[in-house]
Amino acid sequence: MxxxxxxxxxxxxxxxxxxxxxxxxxxxxxxxxxxxxxxxKTPESYLTQKEAAEKLNVSENTLWRWKKAKYLVPSKVGNAVYYKLSDIEKLLEGRG
The missing domain is CATH 1.20.5 (Single alpha-helices involved in coiled-coils or other helix-helix interfaces)
Structure with missing residues (x-):
């Protein structure tokens, strides 16, 4: 057995x-x-603010409000803002 x-x-x-x-x-x-x-070990992918807004079907202003509310927190590299694709996918799953 x-x-x-x-x-x-x-x-x-x-x-x-x-x-x-x-x-x-x-x-x-x-x-x-x-x-x-x-x-x-899957490497993390990042999206620009514009790409994230398009994927979530929201405006960049909404992303800014979500950042302030700590609903979706981006990473910054210099002046550039990037969003983790995994965080965005979690949001999309939660909506569905």
Whole structure:
């Protein structure tokens, strides 16, 4: 029986573990950790103020008000203002 099957069943059982079972369990943990790590390493994309306003279908004045209200906080590089694409997508999902 596979370890995953036991875990999914939720049964309260005693098991004897063989070295092969331990190896299988270790490999499954490594695969899960690698999958989680690869999801987190996606580089962040940034949009200009104009691009963000277009994507959100709002005016740049609305973005300014949202910044003041800390609803959508941009990043600044010198005088340029950039918005994280992930933050914008979260807003769009919340509206839908």
């Amino acid at each position: 596979r370890i995953e099957t036991l875990l999914e069943s939720g049964a309260n059982v005693s098991i004897m573990v063989t070295p092969t079972d331990l190896k299988e369990f270790a490999l499954s943990l490594i695969q899960e950790a690698a999958k989680m790590g690869s999801e987190q």
